[in-house]
Amino acid sequence: MNLTLKVWRQKNAQDQGSFATYAVRDISPDMSFLEMMDVLNEQLIAQGVESVVFDHDCREGICGMCSMFINGEAHGPDRGVTTCQLHMRKFKDGDTITVEPWRAKAFPVVRDLMVDRSAFDRIIQAGGYVSVNTMGNLPDANATPIEKHDADAAFDAATCIGCGACVATCKNASAMLFVSAKVSQFALLPQGQVEAADRVRNMVHQMDLEGFGNCTNTGACEVECPKGISIENIARMNREYLKASITA
Amino acid sequence: MSSQRGLFGSSLARKYWMALTGLFLITFLVVHLLGNLTIVFGTGEDFNAYAAFMTSFPPIKIVSYLLYASIVLHAADGIVLARQNRAARPVAYGTYNGAANAGWASRNMALLGIFTLLFILVHMKSFWFEMHFGTLGLDAKGNKDLFTLTTAAFEQVWYTAFYVVAMVALGFHLWHGFQSAFQTLGWTHPTYTPIVQFVGRAFAVLVCGAFALIPLYVLISPNV
Amino acid sequence: MSSKLNSRIPEGPIAEKWTKHKGTIPLVSPANKRRIDVIVVGTGLAGSSAAASLAELGYNVKAFCFQDSPRRAHSIAAQGGINAAKNYQNDGDSVFRLFYDTVKGGDYRSREANVHRLAEVSSSIIDQCVAQGVPFARDYGGLLDNRSFGGVQVSRTFYAKGQTGQQLLLGAYSALERQVAKGRVKMYARHEMVDLVVVDGKARGIIARNLVTGELERHSAHAVIIASGGYGNVFYLSTNAMGSNVTAAWKAHKKGAFFANPCFTQIHPTCIPVSGESQSKLTLMSESLRNDGRIWVPAELEDAKAIREGRLKPTDLPEEKRDYYLERRYPAFGNLVPRDVASRAAKERCDAGYGVNKTGEAVYLDFSAAIMRYGKEQANLKGMPNASEAEIRALGTKVVESKYGNLFQMYEKITDENPYVTPMKIYPAVHYTMGGLWVDYNLMSTVPGLFVAGEANFSDHGANRLGASALMQGLADGYFVLPYTVGTFLADDIRTGPISTDLPEFVEAEKAARARFEGFLKAKGSTPVEVFHRRLGKIVWDKIGMARNEAGLKTAIAEIRALREEFYRDVKVLGGMFEMNPELDKANRVADFMELAELMALDALTREESCGGHFREEYQSEDGEALRQDDAFAFVSAWEFTDNDPGKATLHKEDLVFENVKLVTRSYK
Structure with missing residues (x-):
């Protein structure tokens, strides 16, 4: 299939940036979106144009690096996938595809389609952990049974890959789904209970400092989340924060 | 590092206040609607008696101050949040397909809210201000004759049209806002949340629908 | 055994070696740890767990990763699980059985003492991860669930659906971020190590490229830990991440660290x-x-x-x-x-x-x-x-x-x-490379002060790795081995004081790195880096892949050398040095793969037997099973970079002594 691409080009963080239009030909429907971008890049290099810079690494949907806003949607039109798992069979011959970086004040553009998501790391630094040092004599792993339902729910929350699609897709650029997934994982496990109140207060505080927007419960994040993380986690974080604020 | 902002100032705290004031305003709508229904099902005197009761009974007066505060807080907080939300994305997308993943009402709460606020101001100028500070005549039972003022207002097509459009806006606002408040406060449950959502949407349609039908009734019906 | 290789395996019965060794390692007092800097390159399971644990102990840690966040390292893509000799299923598992299975699974080409230690600490890993809040799969009684993996007859694999690597890495990443918040770890994301700096024969720092600005930075430390993963991308197509590369390990190799068993690569079925x-x-x-x-x-x-x-x-x-x-x-x-x-x-x-x-x-x-x-x-x-x-x-x-x-x-x-x-x-x-930088029992390479952990070292899996053992090894190295064994080297450094980055060795290394990058830009050829990588991959897959033979390996060497020559002449890299330039980074990585590929072929050629992932067509039984040559090849091939040419590498042999496992022909019939 032959396609027209409108790709955001921006030399660096200071540059204004603009869309450039490119044509790619003979794209196989079995290619992933990033492989299509590889074809574009090889073509650009042949023409003496610098290739389009984008984040990508594992190309199997788990590392969370890839981050393209395609035709107005985070990770494109398919559901439950990252950009690297989006396949060209989801597009039609002759389509024009717009490709943009994540847009948020907290995610400044580094170059072209690549953004800086270190805000997420700082939110984790604020409390996204259990304060346990490395020890060879911890209690046995089976010492505390955990109800399967809770363990499974904690796992579901923990599958967040930190790609930032929730922020990118949210009309308010809110990071609530990301933050609440981590808060929920620990809130559901006995290991996380000890620090639960401080954790939620500190992580929310950091989230606010980073300049993310506020949640208006549109639910767009859970639709676009490649891992299908539920906004039930946001409700849980709301509960946890309320509890922590009242009892603190 | 520990945030001391607790129940004030943080993004979540602002949302709690939005939710709580929103839910309080929703309960007021029920009371207000019951009173309004006297226009349809009662006499002018009944309506005036209701208005008099609402403005003079001491406990109601206290609640009404809470109500004014809620409106102000809900609106002010909403404006602050909306401004923060705009600031959170300084460069807009070239293409943004919001309809792909969220309902229209949920994406336009600020707009719907501002329109509703505008309506409330006009509405209060028309009736509340007149009731409190205006020069209304008295009815047969000696109550201020708000009824005549009201029916006169609704007999103007443009006013009723504005009123109906505002109720549609409020309906959309509640369509999302009702269940959103529960989500914000963390009051969710796999079994009960779908019920809350249904009740919220039913409430939005029925209550706002009823509010809108009353002026239409006044406009169309020759008897009032 | 080569005089240049000292495996430093402690004396005594195998089950007591680690305990005894731990008890005799010189300690560094907490006050002195504050004066010691450690660089960790790579933030996968091995790197982030090592960085976090060393920081908890009090060392000043600088951690580097080329991704935008330490959480993205490719350990995250590991799916199936992690082994541990917990015997929760009561199916006869034990430390010895895990040890035995691993040595056997590795086709008797791994070092007994290291593998036994791995089996010993495996239980602690599970305890540690659960305490960190890693949500392993559980049964309805609330206890941990297990499943079975290839090459074993017990169920000892702990898992979190098909995302075990992700959950374990996020656990280690959390521990790392906790130390970053405390200021104990300074994190350098989007930085790539492009050279090792050796001062007076000791590893004292690295040159790193800031991938956002393109600047070359000098970072000094008292010890350097490389945990940069494996080199599977030498095949071009692999299950590795796109950015996974051998550069950190290869640069260390060129600065004196021996590269062991490069031909042991795992093809996942x-x-x-x-x-x-x-x-x-x-x-x-x-x-x-x-x-x-x-x-x-x-x-x-x-x-x-x-x-x-x-x-x-x-x-x-x-x-x-x-x-x-x-x-x-x-x-x-x-x-x-x-x-x-x-x-x-x-x-x-x-x-x-x-x-x-x-x-x-x-x-x-x-x-x-x-x-x-x-x-x-x-x-x-x-x-x-x-x-x-x-x-x-x-x-x-x-x-x-x-x-x-x-x-x-x-x-x-x-x-x-x-x-x-x-x-x-x-x-x-x-999928995985068993070969890697040679390390002794303390995980130290032949360059004093340079430690190597996880897939980047060669130590535990012999010629073939069993499923669910990579996660185990990465975390064992980072959480439970390195925090002790770095003391063997660092105990002598408490009076050294900060290492200056103005030393001539740093200046030289930076200059050389800069010249290399400028060389790629100046070539102004006609072929993109990707094309060279693809061509290299085809040679390696066809001739150093699942089956190898003498003629093919010799052809491979000639082809790789020719391709390398063509690369430096004809590579086309656009853009500049001091900017975000992924094409330039890729050129630097592919250049190293091209040198490594030749060493792989040389190693495969030298090893005239079939064992584990290394299958020489000349050495097979009538029904096509691999034939080991234990008399001649029960050794680790440790290659020393010589004469600035990977083809002239010098072979050093570490004889493998098996005192606890009897060498038999592996049979799964």
Whole structure:
């Protein structure tokens, strides 16, 4: 299939940036979106144009690096996938595809389609952990049974890959789904209970400092989340924060 | 590092206040609607008696101050949040397909809210201000004759049209806002949340629908 | 044994070596730890767990990763699980059995003492991870669940659906970020190590490229830990991440660290087959699928041809016309034979013409039997003795979905085929590299002060790694080995004081790195880096892949040398040095792969035997099984970079002494 691409080009963080239009030909429907971008890049290099810079690494949907806003949607039109798992069979011959970086004040553009998501790391630094040092004599792993339902729910929350699609897709650029997934994982496990109140207060505080927007419960994040993380986690974080604020 | 902002100032705290004031305003709508229904099902005197009761009974007066505060807080907080939300994305997308993943009402709460606020101001100028500070005549039972003022207002097509459009806006606002408040406060449950959502949407349609039908009734019906 | 290699294996019985050694390692007092800097390169399981643990102890840690966040390291993609000798299932597991299985699985080419230590600390890893809040799979009683993996007959694998690596890495990442918050770790994301700095014979720092600005930065420390993963991307197509590279390890090699067993590479049997020319990477389907999936090809050539041409559907082929070749050849282990055995068996069938996709390079992994088996079980549980076949299938599908749902979904996304209905197609692909920088028992390389952890070292898996052991080794090295063993080196450094980055060694190394990058930009040739990488990969896959022979290896060496020469002459890299320039970074990585590839071929040529992932066609039994030559080759090949030419590397041998495991021909029959 032959396609027209409108790709955001921006030399660096200071540059204004603009869309450039490119044509790619003979794209196989079995290619992933990033492989299509590889074809574009090889073509650009042949023409003496610098290739389009984008984040990508594992190309199997788990590392969370890839981050393209395609035709107005985070990770494109398919559901439950990252950009690297989006396949060209989801597009039609002759389509024009717009490709943009994540847009948020907290995610400044580094170059072209690549953004800086270190805000997420700082939110984790604020409390996204259990304060346990490395020890060879911890209690046995089976010492505390955990109800399967809770363990499974904690796992579901923990599958967040930190790609930032929730922020990118949210009309308010809110990071609530990301933050609440981590808060929920620990809130559901006995290991996380000890620090639960401080954790939620500190992580929310950091989230606010980073300049993310506020949640208006549109639910767009859970639709676009490649891992299908539920906004039930946001409700849980709301509960946890309320509890922590009242009892603190 | 520990945030001391607790129940004030943080993004979540602002949302709690939005939710709580929103839910309080929703309960007021029920009371207000019951009173309004006297226009349809009662006499002018009944309506005036209701208005008099609402403005003079001491406990109601206290609640009404809470109500004014809620409106102000809900609106002010909403404006602050909306401004923060705009600031959170300084460069807009070239293409943004919001309809792909969220309902229209949920994406336009600020707009719907501002329109509703505008309506409330006009509405209060028309009736509340007149009731409190205006020069209304008295009815047969000696109550201020708000009824005549009201029916006169609704007999103007443009006013009723504005009123109906505002109720549609409020309906959309509640369509999302009702269940959103529960989500914000963390009051969710796999079994009960779908019920809350249904009740919220039913409430939005029925209550706002009823509010809108009353002026239409006044406009169309020759008897009032 | 070469005089340059001292494995420093402690004396005493194997079960006591580690305990005794730990007890005698010199300690560094907390006050002195504050004066010691440690650099950790790579933030996968080994790197982030090491960085976090060392910081907890009090060292000043600088951690580096080329990704935008330490959480993205490719450990995250590990699916199946992590082994530990917990014996929760009461099925006869023990530290010794895990040790034994690992040595045997590695085809007797690993160091006994290291493997035993790995088995010993495996239990602590699970305790540590659970304490960190890693959500492992649990049963209805609330206790941890286990499953079975290839090459073993007990269930010792802990897992979190098909995302175990992700959960473990996020646990280590959390621990790391906790130390970053405390200021104990300084994190350098989007930084790539481009050279090792050796001062007075000791590793004292690195040159790193800031990938955002392009600046070359000098970073000094008292010790350097390389945990930069394996070199599978030398094959171009592999299950590694796009950015996974050998540069950190290779640069250390060129500065004096010996490279051990580079030809030991693992080809994983269950990956999604190659679909087209522009394919950029291969996707693994977890080995755990072999618990329930049965592998087969058509028994008759005509049927295979008909399937390839789309005239026949696999589901239409009756049982008796299918060849479940693993169950046929290896009745004792069946579909759960180790990876090297399963991969070669698939290649054998496909080479014989029984492959089932367009390219002829795919076999089936079929879940229909498992779906029916689980379905019947569920029907009985639910009191439906007369359930119809469709009902049973639906119930069974649900069970399979709960076990492997995310893998099946991933498969469907990539191939557009529903694996619940039609069997998956799989083919072997490069997955892991057992070879790596040579280290002694303390995980220190031949450069004093340079430690190597995780997949980047060679130590624990011999010639073949068992499933679910990579996660175990990465975390063992980082959490429970390095924090102790760095003391053997650092105890002498408490009075050294800060290392200046103005030392001539730093200046020189930076200058050399800069010249190298400028060289790529100045070549102004006509061929993009990617094309060279693809061509290199084809040579390596065809001639240093699943099966190797002398003639092929010699040709490979000549071809690689020619390609390398062409690369420096004709590579085309646009853009500049001092900006974000991924093409330039890639050129730097591919240049190192081209040198490593030659060493791999040399190593494979030298090792005249078949063992584990290294299969020399000249050394096989009549029925095609690998033939080891224990008398001549029971050693580790440690290569010293010589005369600035990978082809002239000097071989040093570390003899492998087996005191606790008897060397036998591996049999999974």
